[in-house]
Amino acid sequence: xxxxxxxxxxxxxxxxxxxxxxxxxxxxxxxxxxxxxxxxxxxxxxxxxxxxxxxxxxxxxxxxxxxxxxxxxxxxxxxxxxxxxxxxxxxxxxxxxxxxxxxxxxxxxxxxx
Amino acid sequence: xxxxxxxxxxxxxxxxxxxxxxxxxxxxxxxxxxxxxxxxxxxxxxxxxxxxxxxxxxxxxxxxxxxxxxxxxxxxxxxxxxxxxxxxxxxxxxxxxxxxxxxxxxxxxxx
Numbered sequence: 580x581x582x583x584x585x586x587x588x589x590x591x592x593x594x595x596x597x598x599x600x601x602x603x604x605x606x607x608x609x610x611x612x613x614x615x616x617x618x619x620x621x622x623x624x625x626x627x628x629x630x631x632x633x634x635x636x637x638x639x640x641x642x643x644x645x646x647x648x649x650x651x652x653x654x655x656x657x658x659x660x661x662x663x664x665x666x667x668x669x670x671x672x673x674x675x676x677x678x679x680x681x682x683x684x685x686x687x688x689x690x691x692x
Numbered sequence: 693x694x695x696x697x698x699x700x701x702x703x704x705x706x707x708x709x710x711x712x713x714x715x716x717x718x719x720x721x722x723x724x725x726x727x728x729x730x731x732x733x734x735x736x737x738x739x740x741x742x743x744x745x746x747x748x749x750x751x752x753x754x755x756x757x758x759x760x761x762x763x764x765x766x767x768x769x770x771x772x773x774x775x776x777x778x779x780x781x782x783x784x785x786x787x788x789x790x791x792x793x794x795x796x797x798x799x800x801x802x803x
Contacts, residue, residue: 583735610789622736622779622793635788670735677789678723683735 581605583684585671590655591690592661600656604673611654612674612681613646618666625669628654630676661691698780698794705770705801713765713797716791725763726737727756728779736779768785770801 584603592598604611613625624638628648639645643662648654658665668688672681697716705711719724724743729738740749742758749756753774755766765778778799783792 612790614791621795622781622791624790624792627790628786629788635790642746646699672735674789678783680726680738680741681789681791682738683728685733 583670583671583673583682585684585687587687588685589688589690591692592662594691595660596652597657597659598661598689600658600669600689601683602654602656602673603654604654604671605682606652607673608673609651609679610674610677610679611648612672613654613656614670614683615667616670616674616686620667622670625656627677657684658689661689663691665689666691694782694784694792696780696782696792696794698778698797700797701795702798703800704799705767705799705802706745707771707801708769710766710768710770712767713778713780713799715763715784715788715794716761717763717780717794718761719782719784721785723785725758726781727763727765728781730777730779730796739778744799767799770799772803773799775799775801 589669611628616622627635643659646656668686670686672683674681699714727739730736737792740756743762757764777796781793
């Protein structure tokens with residue numbers, strides 16, 4: 580079956596612009612996670628969805644970051660007023676249920692100029 | 693604070709030269725320890741989950757083991773296609789399933 584997909588694969592934006600990153604999880608997976616991977620920081624958790632609810636938003640670095648999930652499926656991560664330090668690869672993962680193994684998408688590479 | 697430390701940061705092996713990667717962790721109640729493989733420009737690929745000390749899992753040339761403080765990923769007779777970054781992550785009982793990752797070990801296997 581299809582794996583986790585993410586779009587766009589690459590995004591270059593100017594400082595101060597807003598960006599939206601999309602994640603399509605594996606069909607039937609109820610849990611969805613966003614992570615960020617940057618040089619020197621490794622993979623960092625951002626937010627967790629169970630269905631359409633986000634019971635854990637503890638990793639969002641600032642109020643410029645928000646995310647939503649609709650229909651228990653697609654999720655969008657929005658970054659407002661982007662800053663250069665937001666440059667990173669944003670990875671989405673899904674799992675059948677929380678605590679099961681997570682399957683990752685290919686990521687979106689965000690570059691803020 | 694939950695924490696994962698991987699060593700070495702980088703490892704170069706000759707084809708056929710077996711070795712081990714280390715993952716040390718501190719966590720407030722371990723639910724599971726996960727190993728992933730990541731190739732350049734791609735997302736992490738799931739390899740193994742270990743749940744309790746003494747557990748072992750194998751896949752082709754890879755074998756993962758778990759103790760109360762660390763996990764090892766043993767690579768037997770590696771091939772060039774095993775070259776990748778190997779990531780270790782822990783999941784705590786107290787959280788919502790999020791993974792806490794180590795910095796990874798970048799493995800290069802030369803023919």
